[in-house]
Amino acid sequence: MNQTYPQPPLPSARRRVLMHHGVIYVAYNADHIPNPPLPHTADFLNSNVLPSVSWASNLHPYMGWAPQNPSFTGTVLGRLEAHACDKVEAKGNQGYVLASEVTASWIGLECSLRALISSLLGLLPHNSRTFPLDMENPRLPSSFGFAKSHPSPGHVRNAARRSCNAFIPVMAYATYLIMRLRRVAQENGWYEDRWARQLEEMEQFPPAWIQEVCLSQIVDMDTPRNGVFVRLSSCQFLKDVRTFINFGMPVWFVWDPMQQNTPHEWVNLIRPTTEELTNISMLTADTPMDISSAWGNPNYWIYMILSLHCICLLSF
Structure with a gap:
């Protein structure tokens, strides 16, 4: 008979319970609820996912590792600097x-x-x-046409900008895999960035490039x-979530x-x-979040206020 063990607790020091637009969120490594991502990200992700709050979904869980403010600097990524799109x-x-x-x-960077x-x-x-059953690999930047000819300079610039943005999910996917390898290293008591040394030993990449x-x-x-939004009732990447939080x-x-009634x-x-729940933060945002489907039940706010009131009464 297989014995099941309870999940170890998540790091409480990184936890906050927040409320936004009548929805409660249990947050880790965050002290606020963000607005949806910028519309340009819909260029390379499923339009049904973006720009809703589920931009890092079962289709693209690695997008949680995308930088909030991508910076194309350094030897590897510096070639993506903004002026390159205007050449x-x-x-x-x-x-x-x-x-x-x-x-x-x-082309060299993509390869x-x-x-x-x-x-x-x-x-x-x-x-x-x-990996999640529905997960899709990111589209290659070249699929957005930066290497093709176009009828006007404006078309070239548009293709270049979309292609440049498309490097972000590729970078995020690499980060996603590196964090998995770091988790494996931690579990085995290895040096956390053992993966980098292994790549050097494979001699497929110059050591300076890896650095x-x-x-x-x-x-x-x-x-x-x-970051990512998680709904227990549908999330396929819970295996990664603890890694996400820990890193x-x-x-x-x-x-x-x-979610409360999900077994x-x-x-x-x-x-x-x-x-x-008693000390829950009431947040406001300049731009309303997209809380479509079950997230935005207008009666939920009333339900929570009544629940909190009952809790306070019972505590006495």
């Missing part, structure tokens, strides 16, 4: 193209990041290679991340009636205490 050349009767040196540089991701996947132990990756936003742990990613668990082992881990 347009005429190509005779074939229209206009992105400058050849920029195109070559971006390098693809090779990095492939190598990171290869370093994962077999029991750590399972630059470690200094970039792909790996830098001081980089603020977008500092903001995580917001939705605590609505549907799941995580329910007791995130259930707000009476004290947390």
